[in-house]
Amino acid sequence: MRVGIIGATGWLGSALGAQLLGRGMVRPSDLVLANRSGPRADYHGHADVVWASDTDDLVVASDVVVVSVRPQDWPALRLHAPGRLVVSFMAGVSLDQLAACGGRIVRAMPNAAAEIGRSYSPWMAGPAVTDQDRATVAWLLSAIGTEDELADERQIALMTAVPGSGAAYPALMAVALADFLRGEGVADAIAWRAAEAVVCDGGQLLQGRIADAPALVAAYLDYAGTTAAGIDAARAAGFDASIRRAMQAATDAAIRMAAGSDEG
Ligand SMILES: NC(=O)c1ccc[n+]([C@@H]2O[C@H](COP(=O)([O-])OP(=O)(O)OC[C@H]3O[C@@H](n4cnc5c(N)ncnc54)[C@H](OP(=O)(O)O)[C@@H]3O)[C@@H](O)[C@H]2O)c1
Numbered sequence: 001m002r003v004g005i006i007g008a009t010g011w012l013g014s015a016l017g018a019q020l021l022g023r024g025m026v027r028p029s030d031l032v033l034a035n036r037s038g039p040r041a042d043y044h045g046h047a048d049v050v051w052a053s054d055t056d057d058l059v060v061a062s063d064v065v066v067v068s069v070r071p072q073d074w075p076a077l078r079l080h081a082p083g084r085l086v087v088s089f090m091a092g093v094s095l096d097q098l099a100a101c102g103g104r105i106v107r108a109m110p111n112a113a114a115e116i117g118r119s120y121s122p123w124m125a126g127p128a129v130t131d132q133d134r135a136t137v138a139w140l141l142s143a144i145g146t147e148d149e150l151a152d153e154r155q156i157a158l159m160t161a162v163p164g165s166g167a168a169y170p171a172l173m174a175v176a177l178a179d180f181l182r183g184e185g186v187a188d189a190i191a192w193r194a195a196e197a198v199v200c201d202g203g204q205l206l207q208g209r210i211a212d213a214p215a216l217v218a219a220y221l222d223y224a225g226t227t228a229a230g231i232d233a234a235r236a237a238g239f240d241a242s243i244r245r246a247m248q249a250a251t252d253a254a255i256r257m258a259a260g261s262d263e264g
Helices: 011-022 055-060 071-077 095-099 112-116 131-142 154-161 168-183 188-204 210-223 226-236 239-258
Strands: 003-006 031-034 064-067 085-088 104-108 119-125 145-149
Touching: 003 011, 003 055, 011 031, 011 112, 031 055, 064 131, 085 131, 095 104, 104 131, 112 119, 119 131, 119 154, 131 145, 154 239, 168 188, 210 226, 226 239
Parallel strands: 003 031, 003 064, 064 085, 085 104, 119 145
Antiparallel strands: 104 119
């Protein structure tokens, strides 16, 4: 399988390239790369990857073409990929807009945890995509984590808001927790370690059993201790509503972008 990545030195494209090579899923000579700033002498420890001279060259040399440029760079790319499987990572570029390239289109929504092979990447297939293509997409996305096929394009906008945000909300939570402690006079390093204990280590308790989260919240509330006092205060201050509002705003932004009314 020859994999082409347009945007191979960006955040996500680079993560995909690194994982495909690191896991031995693609030989360096079967990894075809393109970016804006030009070839690198070393790509994740490999000098023998293939740098395409332009996107037409990349399409010809690839069985599957991954598009990982920013949404605002899509129109200028003028991708022409008739007969190719094209997997777009772009938020807010619809199947209809992508169809102009002439390929068999899949929209996937990975996140920044691709960097550590822990992205959850839901995806949806356009009309011409075959069962063989579906197997290729599942294989490709397994390089950066787990995946599910969705049946409805609107759900891609929802996934842009939720898993697509990656570490953004854990980071926001960490900043708020550390700021509270620092505001109370706790030393910086200790404040950050305490925030890490909540966001990273506490979060690990739910790894593989996230559907137990409501029961875990209920257990803290039943305990009726200090954490219950905190949860009650957070909810009274609009914690759940603010998360819903954030997810709705991000979903709406993705839908607006896909409708072509917003470039950013
Ligand atoms: N980052 C995330 O967490 C995340 C999550 C979900 C979805 N996405 C989506 O994934 C896509 C990529 O995001 P990113 O964060 O990886 O972006 P990024 O870090 O800005 O990388 C963009 C890449 O596109 C390349 N590029 C731009 N114009 C090009 C052109 N005309 N021809 C070839 N290459 C071109 C850039 O090349 P240079 O390196 O040479 O500048 C760079 O490698 C975006 O559409 C975004 O919506 C990202």
